[in-house]
Amino acid sequence: MxxxxxxxxxxxxxxxxxxxxxxxxxxxxxxxxxxxxxxxxxxxxxxxxxxxxxxxxxxxxxxxxxxxxxxxxxxxxxxxxxxxxxxxxxxxxxxxxxxxxxxxxxxxxxxxxxxxxxxxxxxxQLPVQVGDYTDFYSSLEHATNVGTMFRGADNALMPNWLHIPVGYHGRSSSIIPSGIPVHRPQGQTLPDGATEPVFGPSKLIDFELEMAFITTDANDLGESIPVNEAEEYIFGLVLFNDWSARDIQKWEYVPLGPFLAKSFASSMSPWIVTLDALEPFKVESPKPIKPLLPYLKSKGKKGYDISLEVAIRPKDAKETIVSKSNFKYMYWNMSQQLAHHTINGCPINSGDMMGSGTISGPTEDSYGSMLELTWRGEKPLKMKDGTERKFINDYDTVIMRGHCEKDGTRIGFGEVSTQLLPIYNQKKK
Amino acid sequence: MxxxxxxxxxxxxxxxxxxxxxxxxxxxxxxxxxxxxxxxxxxxxxxxxxxxxxxxxxxxxxxxxxxxxxxxxxxxxxxxxxxxxxxxxxxxxxxxxxxxxxxxxxxxxxxxxxxxxxxxxxxxQLPVQVGDYTDFYSSLEHATNVGTMFRGADNALMPNWLHIPVGYHGRSSSIIPSGIPVHRPQGQTLPDGATEPVFGPSKLIDFELEMAFITTDANDLGESIPVNEAEEYIFGLVLFNDWSARDIQKWEYVPLGPFLAKSFASSMSPWIVTLDALEPFKVESPKPIKPLLPYLKSKGKKGYDISLEVAIRPKDAKETIVSKSNFKYMYWNMSQQLAHHTINGCPINSGDMMGSGTISGPTEDSYGSMLELTWRGEKPLKMKDGTERKFINDYDTVIMRGHCEKDGTRIGFGEVSTQLLPIYNQKKK
Structure with a gap:
């Protein structure tokens, strides 16, 4: 058809x-x-x-x-x-x-x-009831940047990274549509030099520029989806801001991965753009650096050329664009992610959502998180209103936009826009 | 009432x-x-x-x-x-x-x-549609055993373990009721001494003896559940077998935690026993080894004395009991888990499920996984039919049972029984 x-x-x-x-x-x-x-x-x-x-x-x-x-x-x-x-x-x-x-x-x-x-x-409204939400970690530049910061340039990439589209399960219940504000989360952190953790509001709230795809019912328990059939089961894509609390993450994530540092909120753009609409904007994925196992070998164009940008709008001020990236930078494409996710027989259902992971490009102004853009806060970003940002401040609004353009046709996602509010005022029940 | x-x-x-x-x-x-x-x-x-x-x-x-x-x-x-x-x-x-x-x-x-x-x-049938499934890691003995095997006795416990009920998000779509068989998953593993991964059936299939609790709608985005109100939001408990592929886990889990090593299946007992029914069997949780942050300080009896056992039944043979443990060994109780899970404002919904993590006791015959019982396969277990097991074989059935007993009243969970089948026969679609 x-x-x-x-x-x-x-x-x-x-x-x-x-x-x-x-x-x-x-x-x-x-x-x-x-x-x-x-x-x-x-x-x-x-x-x-x-x-x-x-x-x-x-x-x-x-x-x-x-x-x-x-x-x-x-x-x-x-x-x-x-x-x-x-x-x-x-x-x-x-x-x-x-x-x-x-x-x-x-x-x-x-x-x-x-x-x-x-x-x-x-x-x-939220367009789907998300059954399961998976977040991948599929940008080589992002994984390298974060790895360099935490483990040094020599050990930046984990040994499995070039063989596996690394991913983990996320929290569905805190996925919200664009426009719903998010409260700064509280939690445990280990201050620099301390041996005992402290409790309080996170001091390092970050965005992660991602895209996420939404699937249809794909396979039974035990069954796998072949990599070159995977796109048949993808309905469409949205912009996705995977909010992160870097200080909470650092203390909690060993050995089972990020948990409360992510599960306080993830925001999505409300219009799902179909894979059909994005068909004219397909491009080759980056060439694999290491040989891939057969179940991950995708044929033809499985990447998508989607221009992305992130803006921060301080309270009562104009926005400043802080990043310009592109979905085509993804080292692992969606077909590989879905083939990998089901190679063990894990069932994929209608409404499941899979995040790309932070989409960082090759240049410093194309990084997809404040952690990378300010290099852990060492290089603050200047806002148009004269203030500086190391991470996200209370009352800042983070806006992500994305669109494809080719031969005069522009297909876009609108935006996902989310304001960060101070900590939640817990009322006695 | x-x-x-x-x-x-x-x-x-x-x-x-x-x-x-x-x-x-x-x-x-x-x-x-x-x-x-x-x-x-x-x-x-x-x-x-x-x-x-x-x-x-x-x-x-x-x-x-x-x-x-x-x-x-x-x-x-x-x-x-x-x-x-x-x-x-x-x-x-x-x-x-x-x-x-x-x-x-x-x-x-x-x-x-x-x-x-x-x-x-x-x-x-499956008694609930599980929205989000979280798995904790709350047995001190299990975390110590696994940590000792992977990092040596001196670094067995991660620095955060005594401060946080460590947990991670699991996969809901592969949760199945007792009686549904599971196929041995395939995936990537790194053979000992190799530098490149290989693809094939997992060779190290394990069970994890857990219990899981099911919640009701508890809180809005941003809101936290106080530790001493947490039980109000817990409907009841089931036995839970968190199937694990140890070789896949070892290769994939850094840095974002277990993924395909767990998401091929988790089995639950079909009758949810209410917290009300378990009221007479409440006991004190183990005394905290390190001081707790206030939001994790639970008052009174928040543990439950539930005797647990695991049996392996080889094909056409009698079962052998391989472990006897107890839910009361949990270092972190359910109230602490739920308080921690929501301290960042993550919403908990009706039908969400939270696994305890493997419940290992203090003695070698009370460990909750083959990994620990056979100490990575070094000490195989003898079955009644004369065969030995390092991990779970094809056609073995793993059966978990649990009950409380006090003053002549016995309240039990029945069983969760799951047969492991060979790899799934992928048909061409």
């Missing part, structure tokens, strides 16, 4: 601004609360949010095998479980409905009023 | 064998498929399974605020979310209905036929 929604010559009868992340070639999926306080699954073209539940009830998806309530849900999990053939049919149909040459909905004022919303009329 | 179900003088009109784990003082909760292929929530007295969905429809829970379909579900998550007051009211009512002195149901043959099942008429 062709991806006719990707046709670069298409235009929509809905207004799409010149630098919009959401032309008719994008058609991402999300969940929102409408002005009538109804939860629905939707998409977005330009600055118009589109209620897919209403569109389906009005018969616009006729001919596509969909259950009646597939879009009248508070998560995308069931739709994602329907599989790629269905996602593609729905996406192509949406492109047809909103194509400049199609006047059916365009000229039906009553239908349009039910289906189309301004962005200020809706409230984006 | 008193826990009248715990009255040790109660007897049931249902037959309960002398050494049954399920007297009328237990009343665990589970989910099963009935002879009519209907999924329902149930309990068990002696060798009788009781359909709570049917009991509720027949009006036996009148006066307790319950939604009509609370027991007609395929998981306990919603019932658990109702909170402790409701669990207790239901448990007390069940004890009343089946009390020897109550003839209402006993004498209603028609109702009894609808409500009561023989064990061979039902099939136990």
């Amino acid at each position: 062709s991806i006719s929604a990707n046709n670069p010559d298409r235009t929509s009868w809905l207004h799409v601004g010149k630098n919009s992340d959401f032309p008719i070639q994008n058609i991402p999926f999300g969940v929102f609360l409408t002005r009538d306080d109804i939860i629905t699954i939707g998409t977005r073209i330009g600055d118009t949010a589109i209620d897919l539940g209403a569109l389906h009830q009005l018969g616009y998806f006729e001919g596509i095998p969909l259950t009646d309530d597939i879009f009248l849900q508070d998560t995308l999990n069931d739709f994602i479980a329907d599989g790629r053939k269905t996602w593609r049919a729905v996406r192509n149909r949406i492109a047809d409905i909103f194509d400049s040459n199609n006047t059916a909905l365009k000229n039906n004022l009553k239908h349009k009023e039910i289906v189309c919303f301004r962005l200020d009329e809706i409230e984006m | 008193s826990i009248s179900a715990n009255n040790p003088d109660r007897t049931s009109w249902l037959h309960v064998g002398k050494n049954s784990d399920f007297p009328i003082q237990n009343i665990p909760f589970g989910v099963f498929l009935t002879r009519d292929d209907i999924i329902t929530i149930g309990t068990r007295i002696g060798d009788t399974a009781i359909d709570l969905g049917a009991l509720h429809q027949l009006g036996y829970f009148e006066g307790i605020p319950l939604t009509d379909d609370i027991f007609l579900q395929d998981t306990l998550n919603d019932f658990i979310a109702d909170g402790r007051k409701t669990w207790r009211a239901v448990r007390n009512r069940i004890a009343d209905i089946f009390d020897s002195n109550n003839t209402a149901l006993k004498n209603n043959l028609k109702h009894k036929e609808i409500v009561c099942f023989r064990l061979d008429e039902i099939e136990m």
Whole structure:
């Protein structure tokens, strides 16, 4: 089945601004609360949010095998479980409905009023109920930078790193959509030179610039996903800020890995951009430095050229861009991550989420965390308002953006924007 | 509200064998498929399974605020979310209905036929949809044994271990109920003396004797659970076999912790025994060796005296008991684990699961894994059939059992029994 929604010559009868992340070639999926306080699954073209539940009830998806309530849900999990053939049919149909040459909905004022919303009329929700969340560690530059800081340049990469897309299980319950603020976490840390830990607010709050992909039901217990079939099971991608408390992490992470340093919050952009929409932006992954075991050998272009940036906006001030990176720098691609994750027979379900790990590029201004950008705080970053940052301050908002661009078509992710608040004021219950 | 179900003088009109784990003082909760292929929530007295969905429809829970379909579900998550007051009211009512002195149901043959099942008429299911699964590492003896093997006796315990109930996030999707077989996983390992990893079936499959507790909705993002309120949010406990592939673990676990070495399967016993039922068996936790930070200081008895055993049953042979341990050995108790888990504001939801970590006792025959029992394979265990085991062989069944006993009352967990099968036969799709 062709991806006719990707046709670069298409235009929509809905207004799409010149630098919009959401032309008719994008058609991402999300969940929102409408002005009538109804939860629905939707998409977005330009600055118009589109209620897919209403569109389906009005018969616009006729001919596509969909259950009646597939879009009248508070998560995308069931739709994602329907599989790629269905996602593609729905996406192509949406492109047809909103194509400049199609006047059916365009000229039906009553239908349009039910289906189309301004962005200020809706409230984006978490698009999936994340069953399991896995975070990888797949940027060579990030692993090298962090390894150099903690163990010196000679031992920067662990012996397994070039053989395994190293990853670990993360916490699903604290994944939040863009716009929800996060409180500075408290916890145990070991001050420099001390032998006993102390308790208090983390002093080293950091972001991690990541992307995350969302899967469909893929395999039974025991079964593995072959590396070159893996993309069949990937629904789409979001921007992902894997908040980190570096001082808590340093004290707790041996020997079982990061725990509370990460589980206080991870923020995601609310529109899931499908792998189909990203198809034109595929690129080769970096060449493997060491030979790979056969189950990790991916063929063809499995990387994606997605420009990324991170900005910090201090309270009542303008934002400063602090990093510009790209998803194409990932040493291990998503296909390799999914093949590795299932090589032991671990089941992957609809709505599972897999983070890339911090995406650092080769240059100092392309690093994906404050830890690396300020080199453990040794080189503070200057903000436009004259202040400096070693890590993230209370009331700072961290904003991540991402988009692809090629031959005049721009497909983007919007942003994930999260404000850091002071520690939570614990009330007596 | 008193826990009248715990009255040790109660007897049931249902037959309960002398050494049954399920007297009328237990009343665990589970989910099963009935002879009519209907999924329902149930309990068990002696060798009788009781359909709570049917009991509720027949009006036996009148006066307790319950939604009509609370027991007609395929998981306990919603019932658990109702909170402790409701669990207790239901448990007390069940004890009343089946009390020897109550003839209402006993004498209603028609109702009894609808409500009561023989064990061979039902099939136990996973009792909860596990949102997030966390595994702790809370046995001092286990951490010391493993640390001694990997780093020598002088560095056995990591500096953080006596200050933090160390834990990590596990994989929910591969948690299975007792009775479902597990395939030997494949993966990467680094053979002794080699510099490059190889791919193949794990050669060192191990069990880990654990218990796991299941929580209710406890806190919002940002909020922490005080250590001495933590038990209010714990629904109950199960036996838990955290299957491990030691050779995969050794190669992959640095620096982010265990991943594929654990995520191929974890098995749980199907009946959740409530904390209420375990109340009479509370004991003091071991005295802290180092002073604790205030948020981890638990008051009173927060440990539980639960005798545990592990047996290995080779194919077509009798089982051999290979370990006898006790849950009371846990250095960190569940209240401390939950307080620590939420000190950073991480939300805990209904159906979340927290494993204790391997429960090893002080003597060599009380260790909770083959790794420790055979000391890395150096001291193989003799089976009754004359064979030896360093780790688990294909077709072996590993069985874990647990029970409390005091003043003539025995409350037990039944068992978690899982057979290890050879590697999965991957079919071409």
